[in-house]
Amino acid sequence: MATPTLQVALDLLELDRAVEIAGEAVRGGADWIEVGTPLIKSEGMQAVRVLRERFPGHEIVADMKIADTGAIEVEMAAKSGAGIVCILADADDTVIVEAVRSARKYGVRLMADLINVADPVSRSRELAALGVDYINAHVGIDQQMIGRSSLDLLRRLAGEVGTPVAVAGGLDAETASEAVAAGASVVIVGGNIVKAADVTGAARRVREAIDRPEIRPREEESRDAVIRRLFEGVSAPNVTDAMHRKGAMAGIVSLSGRVRAVGPAVTVRTVAGDWAKPVEAIDVAGPGDVLVISNDGRTDVAPWGELATHSAKNRGVSGIVIDGAARDVDDIRAMGFPVFATATVPNAGDPKGLGEINTEITCCGQEVRPGDWIVADESGVVVVPRERAYEVARRAMEVRKTEERIREEIRRGKTLSEVSELLKWERRH
Numbered sequence: 331m332a333t334p335t336l337q338v339a340l341d342l343l344e345l346d347r348a349v350e351i352a353g354e355a356v357r358g359g360a361d362w363i364e365v366g367t368p369l370i371k372s373e374g375m376q377a378v379r380v381l382r383e384r385f386p387g388h389e390i391v392a393d394m395k396i397a398d399t400g401a402i403e404v405e406m407a408a409k410s411g412a413g414i415v416c417i418l419a420d421a422d423d424t425v426i427v428e429a430v431r432s433a434r435k436y437g438v439r440l441m442a443d444l445i446n447v448a449d450p451v452s453r454s455r456e457l458a459a460l461g462v463d464y465i466n467a468h469v470g471i472d473q474q475m476i477g478r479s480s481l482d483l484l485r486r487l488a489g490e491v492g493t494p495v496a497v498a499g500g501l502d503a504e505t506a507s508e509a510v511a512a513g514a515s516v517v518i519v520g521g522n523i524v525k526a527a528d529v530t531g532a533a534r535r536v537r538e539a540i541d542r543p544e545i546r547p548r549e550e551e552s553r554d555a556v557i558r559r560l561f562e563g564v565s566a567p568n569v570t571d572a573m574h575r576k577g578a579m580a581g582i583v584s585l586s587g588r589v590r591a592v593g594p595a596v597t598v599r600t601v602a603g604d605w606a607k608p609v610e611a612i613d614v615a616g617p618g619d620v621l622v623i624s625n626d627g628r629t630d631v632a633p634w635g636e637l638a639t640h641s642a643k644n645r646g647v648s649g650i651v652i653d654g655a656a657r658d659v660d661d662i663r664a665m666g667f668p669v670f671a672t673a674t675v676p677n678a679g680d681p682k683g684l685g686e687i688n689t690e691i692t693c694c695g696q697e698v699r700p701g702d703w704i705v706a707d708e709s710g711v712v713v714v715p716r717e718r719a720y721e722v723a724r725r726a727m728e729v730r731k732t733e734e735r736i737r738e739e740i741r742r743g744k745t746l747s748e749v750s751e752l753l754k755w756e757r758r759h
């Protein structure tokens with residue numbers, strides 16, 4: 331079997347950064363350089379021209395995702411220096427046929443992207459018959475966020491398609507190795523190389539992995555375990571960024587200093603500092619849950635204090651969030667247990683038993699339902715609707731990864747404004 335090709339996908343918006351990152355990826359062993367769709371949309375064919383010029387010894391792949399006017403778009407990419415041009419596999423056959431004719435005329439190859447194709451095996455066979463050179467088993471970035479897997483798609487094609495198969499979609503060193511074992515001849519990696527602070531090191535790890543293909547036994551991890559692992563690896567700001575700046579509770583701070591709380595919510599509604607329901611909720615909560623207590627934002631009386639904290643800690647509760655006040659802050663801080671509140675006050679309420687456990691509540695301006703996920707740190711508290719928890723956790727991790735590379739470029743001397751080309755991206759009115 332020929333050595334598999336490593337294609338690095340430059341899904342960036344800025345050409346200067348893309349050139350720098352491509353250089354680092356090539357040093358780590360990338361063979362082909364993909365001008366990603368976002369880069370083409372941001373910089374046009376100039377991105378293909380510049381990368382062609384700067385990397386004369388490497389194949390340039392233009393991820394045009396052609397949906398119409400197959401001939402013109404292939405011609406544009408070919409004349410700009412691409413050797414491989416990407417077309418959508420579910421484009422109409424008229425588009426594919428025109429693209430193939432144009433590819434033959436200009437001496438380039440066509441790669442068909444299976445993103446969103448309902449029957450990938452039969453469509454791949456049709457595409458091969460129409461003259462497409464590569465099939466790309468691709469699961470798009472948004473699809474990855476809800477758990478779709480490019481390896482699963484690739485395995486459906488194994489042994490069914492004669493055309494060389496590429497694979498793309500959230501691959502890293504581990505999955506790239508499995509992809510080659512499953513028959514991929516081109517491994518396409520975007521985010522897990524280009525977002526790394528050390529792009530060369532990340533590319534090298536993928537290179538070494540695809541040179542030693544192996545199938546690893548799958549470790550089964552429940553969806554909740556994945557959600558928790560991902561949320562534990564990101565910050566509350568990463569999570570709001572992932573939700574288009576939504577979900578943050580207003581006016582609430584950590585009383586315990588540098589602590590974090592992550593887990594599904596057990597909700598409590600109480601009134602006038604009545605601490606019966608908050609304390610009963612400790613027994614309802616399981617290890618890893620977060621108690622979210624609405625005391626109507628009252629700051630003159632506390633439904634939570636040191637003894638309750640001690641009990642919650644023993645139970646394995648992950649943290650406490652209160653729309654209202656807490657007391658015994660010095661003891662809570664000494665315990666290192668995460669309590670978030672809007673105020674502190676020495677007064678306790680009385681245990682009358684008013685209120686409810688595990689009903690929908692509003693806490694610091696956010697609706698919270700039982701089972702919604704809470705991510706809290708020193709920046710504040712974010713609530714994630716339970717049905718979106720997996721997707722938001724994946725997206726938050728992508729936010730964190732993106733920041734890793736930006737941080738590295740600032741460390742090397744650029745300003746944040748330069749890295750993100752703020753002036754270019756100011757909104758035009």
Ligand SMILES: O=C([C@H](O)CO)[C@H](O)[C@H](O)COP(=O)(O)O
Pocket residue numbers: 339340341366367368393469470471498499500501518519520521522
């Ligand atoms: O094609 C891609 C995507 O649609 C954005 O243009 C990516 O290049 C491809 O998915 C590889 O990137 P990762 O999924 O981040 O590895």
